[in-house]
Amino acid sequence: MEKIRVGVIGCGSIAQHRHLPEYVANKNVELTAVCDRNLVRANEIAEKYGAHAYTSYETLLNSGKVDAVSVCTPNYLHAPISIAALEAGLHVLCEKPMATSKEEAEAMIAAANANGKKLMIGHNQRFVPSHQKARQLIQSGEIGKIYSFRTSFGHGGPESWSVDGKESWFFNKEKAFVGAMGDLGVHKADLLRYVLGEEIVEVGSFVETNAKDFANVDDNAVCVLKTESGAIGTLAASWAYVSKEDNSTIIYGEKAILRLEDDPTYSLVAQYTNGEIIKYELGKIQSNAEGGQNNSQVIRKFVDSIKNDIEPSVPGEEGMKSLQVILAALESNETKQIVRVKK
Template sequence: MNKIKVAIIGCGSIAKHRHLPEYKAHEFVEIVAVCDIVAERANGFAKVYEAKAHTNYEELLRDSTIDAVSVCTPNYLHAPISIAALQAGKHVLCEKPMATSRGEAEEMISAAERSNKKLMIAHNQRFVPSHKKARKLIENGEVGKIYSFRTAFGHGGPEGWSADGKDSWFFRKNEAFIGAMGDLGVHKTDLLRFLLGEEFVEVGAFVETSAKENTDVDDTAVCVLKTESGTVGTLAASWSYVSKEDNSTIIYGEKAILRLEDDPVNSLIVQYQSGEVVKYELGGIQTNEDGNQTSSGVIDQFVNSILHNIQPPVTGEEGMKSLQVVLSALESNETKRIIKL
């Protein structure tokens, strides 16, 4: 089987910690090019991965030997670069949030359809073992009717993770478009849609900047969400958690409560109505801490969809639905109304 020739556009932390090492580890992938506007960064990764360095993505996309690209740039560039790559005949794995508007997301989806190439959005939470197991338990009816949920994703902020620290694009609205809600919250809107197996129909939100200075994006958001069947719950996304990262989700059902990534040892704890408690050690969730990088599963899924010509598990349409919840949360905060999706 021929190896898929891959290029990475944007050589920041997500490329460094996830995309590059996971492509490198894949037996059917060859990293052939990297691109970053910071030449030093592009050259550094090019040397490590024996790839060609670019500082201009349009030049990179003219290389007809490249089969697929990862788009790991600041958020405002996700759509234009993804669309250009699809038009150039490349498969695209785009980081989240996929776009800064519904219109952009729709353009990305159209470009993928016209080019007949794969478009996948890098929502890695679907592939976390505890999350996959919880979905099965819900699907199998073991939890019964879902009454409510709460989910949180918070840490100390991008300055501890981003390649540019406190000077990161994450803090500039013209590049990031949205803060913690787009960085972390969109992961959880996607996870909840995946776990519950239904769409959200109403959103109310408070979106604030309370912890960070010299920024025009949000760092703390709390949303109330309602699904088609009437399940209600909360989602919190924050860059203001000064201690350990919180990446937990709790599902409250008729027959059981599921605690996901809520315990340091057991990644899933099921508390049944009968009093029985079942604990699962299923392996960790990805964190931003060095030395704690497990495989995200995203790269494997993307490559698999290309190799076997199947639909990727997180399509552009799926990415857009998860983005729409975040866009509605912003609208709710601005209008002080509950937004119907």
């Protein structure tokens, strides 16, 4: 088939580090358009990649120059732009969190279904080799019943890598809707659902702003989660880990403990009750730091879903279920109650 013509809406860091270079590297893609409200940035990126520059996403969507778009904008624009693109007959890859409410997420899914187009959410943690291997081990029954888990995703904060530094939309509640929980926590909610192979049903949380005095969104959050099978564990999301990034997950099972991205050399370590330890060297997790996996796989999976007309690896429904965990955490912090995750 002919190459898929792609436009990238929002030319900030995630577009520059992931979407743009990965589209260009994909032999099935022609990068035809880029859009950013900042005209200088739009023109610079367009010139770099030989694409058309737009400052209005509506103009791009109706240009006839694209078959699919990546939505890499501030969070509050994810739903309106994705819905407009789907209604314009385009496939959509949307960054996470997919929306700022369940209603927005449902509207995105409805627009994809009504127009027969692909909607994929950029939850790249599913494609990390150690995470995929852990899921296989759990599904095969080799780990036995899962009792507990803990997962954390933390770094020094977006100001170090966002194109706008401390002025970034990440720190503005009007545009971001949520801080570290939306940036990092939703990744780990999605990862737990994927690796454990079950839904999270109850959440209790503390969600604070205590590290960034210039921000009006959360920068530290710790949640207690309960799954449908009764496993309980914690999820921490932080912009206050000032040294090395932490992107680790530990799963405590009946027959083994699985340590994911917890050892600097071995991306998965399985410690069995009989004393056996198996260390897997599966390639580093992707990160904004050097040495991480260069290809997030998200772009390739999205392109494959269009090319082969198959369901995306992370469809809108999956993005919404992971968003629901974050929404429950925010509600728990507000009400000081344990909150059931809405279905």
